[in-house]
Amino acid sequence: MVSRIYTTQLSAHVGERVQIAGWKHRLRRLSGISFLIVRDKHGLAQVVIEDDTISTELDRLYQESVIRVEGIAIATPQAPSGVELHHPQITVITPAHEPPPFDLFRPSLTAQPATLLDHAALTLRHPQRRHYWQIAAASLCGFRSALDHCGFTEIQTPKLVASATESGANVFSVDYFGQTAYLAQSPQFYKQIMVGVLERVYEVGRVFRAEPHDTPRHLNEYTSLDVEMGFINDHHTVIALLTEVLQQMLEVIAPLMPELPRLPQRLPVIHFQEALELIYQQTGEDARHEPDLAPAHERWLGEWARAEYGSDFLAVEGYPMIKRPFYTHPNPMRPAYSNSFDLLFRGLELVTGGQRLHRYPDYLAALASRGLNPDPFEGYLQAFKYGMPPHGGFAIGLERWVARLCEVANVREVALFPRDLNRLTP
Amino acid sequence: MVSRIYTTQLSAHVGERVQIAGWKHRLRRLSGISFLIVRDKHGLAQVVIEDDTISTELDRLYQESVIRVEGIAIATPQAPSGVELHHPQITVITPAHEPPPFDLFRPSLTAQPATLLDHAALTLRHPQRRHYWQIAAASLCGFRSALDHCGFTEIQTPKLVASATESGANVFSVDYFGQTAYLAQSPQFYKQIMVGVLERVYEVGRVFRAEPHDTPRHLNEYTSLDVEMGFINDHHTVIALLTEVLQQMLEVIAPLMPELPRLPQRLPVIHFQEALELIYQQTGEDARHEPDLAPAHERWLGEWARAEYGSDFLAVEGYPMIKRPFYTHPNPMRPAYSNSFDLLFRGLELVTGGQRLHRYPDYLAALASRGLNPDPFEGYLQAFKYGMPPHGGFAIGLERWVARLCEVANVREVALFPRDLNRLTP
Numbered sequence: 001m002v003s004r005i006y007t008t009q010l011s012a013h014v015g016e017r018v019q020i021a022g023w024k025h026r027l028r029r030l031s032g033i034s035f036l037i038v039r040d041k042h043g044l045a046q047v048v049i050e051d052d053t054i055s056t057e058l059d060r061l062y063q064e065s066v067i068r069v070e071g072i073a074i075a076t077p078q079a080p081s082g083v084e085l086h087h088p089q090i091t092v093i094t095p096a097h098e099p100p101p102f103d104l105f106r107p108s109l110t111a112q113p114a115t116l117l118d119h120a121a122l123t124l125r126h127p128q129r130r131h132y133w134q135i136a137a138a139s140l141c142g143f144r145s146a147l148d149h150c151g152f153t154e155i156q157t158p159k160l161v162a163s164a165t166e167s168g169a170n171v172f173s174v175d176y177f178g179q180t181a182y183l184a185q186s187p188q189f190y191k192q193i194m195v196g197v198l199e200r201v202y203e204v205g206r207v208f209r210a211e212p213h214d215t216p217r218h219l220n221e222y223t224s225l226d227v228e229m230g231f232i233n234d235h236h237t238v239i240a241l242l243t244e245v246l247q248q249m250l251e252v253i254a255p256l257m258p259e260l261p262r263l264p265q266r267l268p269v270i271h272f273q274e275a276l277e278l279i280y281q282q283t284g285e286d287a288r289h290e291p292d293l294a295p296a297h298e299r300w301l302g303e304w305a306r307a308e309y310g311s312d313f314l315a316v317e318g319y320p321m322i323k324r325p326f327y328t329h330p331n332p333m334r335p336a337y338s339n340s341f342d343l344l345f346r347g348l349e350l351v352t353g354g355q356r357l358h359r360y361p362d363y364l365a366a367l368a369s370r371g372l373n374p375d376p377f378e379g380y381l382q383a384f385k386y387g388m389p390p391h392g393g394f395a396i397g398l399e400r401w402v403a404r405l406c407e408v409a410n411v412r413e414v415a416l417f418p419r420d421l422n423r424l425t426p
Numbered sequence: 427m428v429s430r431i432y433t434t435q436l437s438a439h440v441g442e443r444v445q446i447a448g449w450k451h452r453l454r455r456l457s458g459i460s461f462l463i464v465r466d467k468h469g470l471a472q473v474v475i476e477d478d479t480i481s482t483e484l485d486r487l488y489q490e491s492v493i494r495v496e497g498i499a500i501a502t503p504q505a506p507s508g509v510e511l512h513h514p515q516i517t518v519i520t521p522a523h524e525p526p527p528f529d530l531f532r533p534s535l536t537a538q539p540a541t542l543l544d545h546a547a548l549t550l551r552h553p554q555r556r557h558y559w560q561i562a563a564a565s566l567c568g569f570r571s572a573l574d575h576c577g578f579t580e581i582q583t584p585k586l587v588a589s590a591t592e593s594g595a596n597v598f599s600v601d602y603f604g605q606t607a608y609l610a611q612s613p614q615f616y617k618q619i620m621v622g623v624l625e626r627v628y629e630v631g632r633v634f635r636a637e638p639h640d641t642p643r644h645l646n647e648y649t650s651l652d653v654e655m656g657f658i659n660d661h662h663t664v665i666a667l668l669t670e671v672l673q674q675m676l677e678v679i680a681p682l683m684p685e686l687p688r689l690p691q692r693l694p695v696i697h698f699q700e701a702l703e704l705i706y707q708q709t710g711e712d713a714r715h716e717p718d719l720a721p722a723h724e725r726w727l728g729e730w731a732r733a734e735y736g737s738d739f740l741a742v743e744g745y746p747m748i749k750r751p752f753y754t755h756p757n758p759m760r761p762a763y764s765n766s767f768d769l770l771f772r773g774l775e776l777v778t779g780g781q782r783l784h785r786y787p788d789y790l791a792a793l794a795s796r797g798l799n800p801d802p803f804e805g806y807l808q809a810f811k812y813g814m815p816p817h818g819g820f821a822i823g824l825e826r827w828v829a830r831l832c833e834v835a836n837v838r839e840v841a842l843f844p845r846d847l848n849r850l851t852p
Contacts, residue, residue: 004657021657023622023813041579041625064813096813097786121808124623133624137580144570153467154563156649156824158843159585159632160598160609162850172586174600174609177638181850183586183600190843193852197550198559199467206585206631212603223582231430231447360523379852382547387449387490387522398582417584417616424588424607426619426805 002070007038007045010083013073020045020085021068021093023125026105027058034058036088037080037105038069039127046084047071054090062096063104064122113412120417120426131256132414136223136402138252140204143225143396146248150241152200152227157190159183159206163376170210183208186395189380191228192327192356195391196383199230204398214421216410217348219399221419227353228393234329235339235355236269238392239315242343242351243267246313253405261312261346261405268309272318272337275301291320293342302347317341326366329355329392339392345404353394360384428496433464433471436509439499446471446511447494447519449551452531453484460484462514463506463531464495465553472510473497480516488522489530490548539838546843546852557682558840562649562828564678566630569651569822572674576667578626578653583616585609585632589802596636609634612821615806617654618753618782621817622809625656630824640847642836643774645825647845653779654819661755661765661781662695664818665741668769668777669693672739679831687738687772687831694735698744698763701727717746719768728773743767752792755781755818765818771830779820786810 002019010018022040034055036047047069049055061067071085101119102111104126109116116123123129144154160181164171172183187203194201207224227245232238243263250260270278276288279297282304287297293316305314318337321330329339340354357363363384367374374381402414412418417426428445436444448466460481462473473495475481487493497511527545528537530552535542542549549555570580586607590597598609613629620627633650653671658664669689676686696704702714705723708730713723719742731740744763747756755765766780783789789810793800800807828840838844843852 021815041577041623062813066813066815093815094784094813097811100812118805119808121619121622121805122812124620125812130623133581134579136582140580140582141574148567151467153560154566155559155842156562156566156630156632158647158845160634160647160845160850172600172602172607174598176598176850177636177847179850181598193547194550194842196547197467197556204582204630206582208586210603221584221586358520379544379547382545382852385523386526386548386551387488387492387520389447389492389519416581416620419584419586421603424586424602424605426808 004068006042007040007081008042010045010073010081010085011075014075014083016073017070018073018085019068019070022066024058024061024063024065024067024096026063027055029055029059036069036090038067039104039125044080044127046079046081047088047090048074048084048086049088054088058090061092062099064096064100064125066093066096067091068093113410117412117418117423118426124416129413132402132406132408133416135253135256135405136398136414138256139249139398139401140225142249142252143204143245144202145252146245147200147202147227149248150200150244152202152229153198155187155191155194155198155201155203156205157184157187157194157203159208172208172210183210185209186224187226188325188327188395189377191226191393192388192391193380193383195228195230196386196388199389200228202227212421216412217400217403219411219415219418219420222400222415223398225396225398226393227395228391230389230391232355232390232392234390235317235341235353235392238353238355238394239267239269239317239341242315242353242394257405262306262310263313264309264311267313267315267343268305268311269315269317269341270301270305272316272320275316278304291323295348298344298349299347302344305344312346314344315341316344324354326370326372327356327363329357329390343394345401348400348404350401350404351394351396353392355390355392358384358388358390430494432468433466433507434468436471436499436507436511437501440501440509442499443496444499444511445494445496448492450484450487450489450491450493450522452489453481455481455485462495462516464493465530465551470506470553472505472507473514473516474500474510474512475514480514484516487518488525490522490526490551492519492522493517494519539836543838543844543849544852550842555839558828558832558834559842561679561682561831562824562840564682565675565824565827566651568675568678569630569671570628571678572671573626573628573653575674576626576670578628578655579624581613581617581620581624581627581629582631583610583613583620583629585634598634598636609636611635612650613652614751614753614821615803617652617819618814618817619806619809621654621656622812622814625815626654628653638847642838643826643829645837645841645844645846648826648841649824651822651824652819653821654817656815656817658781658816658818660816661743661767661779661818664779664781664820665693665695665743665767668741668779668820683831688732688736689739690735690737693739693741693769694731694737695741695743695767696727698742698746701742704730717749721774724770724775725773728770731770738772740770741767742770750780752796752798753782753789755783755816769820771827774826774830776827776830777820777822779818781816781818784810784814784816 025037025039034049071088343351451463451465460475497514600607769777
């Protein structure tokens with residue numbers, strides 16, 4: 001028996017007897033000839049069947065049955081990939097037990113969103129859905145390789161924590177041997193602590209947000225790509241690293257996408273206050289006393305960055321301190337503004353980052369000014385009590401990144417098994 | 427100002443003016459001369475101080491303060507790394523706020539285990555503790571690179587699930603918008619589902635076990651390295667892959683460890699029943715009717731593999747079906763025994779793996795025979811309803827692997843922020 005090749009390898013084996021294996025994607029029966037499409041992890045292959053007995057048997061087999069096909073690879077310009085299999089010998093590996101409730105062979109899935117989510121095991125087999133995840137996986141690979149190259153160390157930190165990370169709201173509570181634990185909203189505290197140990201760290205992990213909104217942009221559990229680095233000058237060191245990381249992510253994704261977003265060598269950066277001023281001058285909308293950007297303003301800035309810098313990305317720096325978490329470092333020259341930033345990708349917030357406080361007394365003051373008791377933060381505050389360099393970092397939401405990259409409106413279409421207000425399965 | 431180099435780069439800069447930065451690890455004052463040890467993420471450097479005013483100022487600075495030192499790199503055979511800094515200019519970046527409650531400069535940490543865990547932010551800075559995590563990070567890197575090389579795709583799957591993965595026991599429950607959710611004990615169901623999509627997948631993620639034991643080997647949250655692959659012959663395909671993955675992990679770890687465990691090109695494999703027979707013949711202990719291996723027998727087999735095969739690893743295959751989870755594939759020739767295996771590393775279970783059922787009716791029968799209702803498994807069973815190839819995989823516990831590799835008795839010493847029956851902080 002010849003050994004298996006992938007459907008995408010057929011063109012390298014023209015004229016040879018080969019074996020492919022995969023799922024029965026589609027069978028088209030014409031008079032005297034049938035075309036079987038086999039799907040494997042990489043692609044599709046067409047098998048030409050001239051024996052009507054074989055076609056009839058195949059027709060009885062439900063779609064998605066797992067099969068093995070041996071045949072001769074023949075170059076045929078009109079075949080979908082330029083090569084097809086002739087004179088096939090077909091073996092059923094595992095028959096499907098039922099016909100699928102919707103077709104996987106159409107260019108896009110047409111069933112209702114809820115039906116598709118209920119049948120994720122099947123939905124994800126659709127080449128387009130699978131492709132979204134392949135882009136996610138390539139993004140993870142690019143993220144890590146950029147950081148490994150820059151001397152970062154991967155960390156893995158607890159998701160079960162004794163107190164909420166950033167505020168008391170929007171955390172899931174867990175019964176932990178009779179105590180109440182919470183699910184971590186981010187690895188923020190741990191990645192900062194680890195700067196004291198390893199200086200430069202990253203974590204790819206799940207984060208949990210008990211936000212009760214039901215929007216196309218939010219998930220209650222998602223994958224966060226977290227970075228933190230010590231010995232920075234200020235948040236501009238962090239923005240420079242972020243640019244490098246995004247460049248590497250796009251480089252690894254490139255073979256999977258015909259057109260990549262435009263990211264200039266030097267990421268455009270605009271100050272928060274300057275952005276509001278610009279919006280006022282150009283649109284007449286006066287939001288100059290607002291503490292945050294409205295979604296419409298983010299979209300406007302996205303358009304502006306594209307026109308002005310030919311960039312799909314724009315960093316907005318210097319958000320007012322009042323809207324940022326307590327560990328945010330102020331701008332020493334203008335203390336009402338922070339050394340933090342958001343990265344807008346095509347006019348939507350994708351990344352939040354910035355410089356953090358690093359002096360112990362600053363933490364005590366920041367907690368006190370917000371009326372927060374320092375006791376629940378003890379293990380975190382130790383990192384600063386015992387000496388911490390100036391540091392900062394950022395976090396990228398994986399599913400939101402892929403959705404924006406693939407221009408998919410609902411983040412649920414790119415997450416593997418999304419969790420939202422109404423969905424805990426599959 | 428010269429730019430910063432790491433302490434480990436000093437020997438490449440002998441005779442030059444250089445800058446290092448890091449933590450005040452130790453100061454030794456002798457008459458007329460002082461030695462300052464600076465620690466950075468990579469190592470230690472000795473700084474020679476002949477100016478007593480500087481020494482006195484440094485002495486007032488608590489250990490773990492963050493400093494920058496510029497000086498001339500001088501080759502000195504008696505210096506710890508062969509090079510030390512002379513004529514230093516020292517800048518304090520961040521003073522520590524308090525003296526640490528225990529010394530980090532001693533070869534090993536001598537405080538009580540609970541004190542060390544309570545002060546993880548400090549404890550992890552100790553070079554030995556930091557080294558354990560560096561080995562963990564290198565293991566993750568080797569794990570992924572082996573699998574990427576073999577055409578695997580990384581996945582990220584939910585930790586919030588609607589029903590327990592393998593059994594109803596030992597799961598943490600979560601209040602999910604008024605519903606009860608559980609924390610996933612493993613990504614088992616999801617990685618199998620994803621074989622239907624991508625054929626070969628892996629996940630590095632946290633898993634949660636609500637086991638109320640308090641032992642040196644168990645954590646209630648840990649990092650699991652999960653693999654699943656389709657189109658296998660049986661569990662031997664999985665054992666071959668596991669061998670390759672372990673080889674690559676050891677290769678990446680090699681620069682960090684003077685002596686690696688011995689892993690032969692071909693991993694020794696013994697059948698469960700044969701193992702019990704061997705134990706009976708050699709020790710007189712008759713466990714031939716037991717359904718599982720006792721820890722003492724695992725240790726005995728570890729010794730035996732080392733003597734017989736020069737291997738620190740031994741796979742035991744064919745555990746009785748009765749002790750394995752419902753998705754386990756039986757040995758078609760001896761259905762009371764499974765196509766599953768455990769990997770013993772130095773006589774301790776490190777990996778569990780095997781072939782899984784892949785036919786839908788087999789799942790229904792397996793659930794029925796255990797009195798389990800198939801309804802909560804619906805999203806999982808779809809994968810089999812719609813055609814799944816023969817498949818299998820394995821899971822490695824990261825912290826247990828590192829503990830065993832570094833011969834550390836308690837897994838809490840190698841986990842970053844361990845969670846156990848009595849500990850949820852820091």
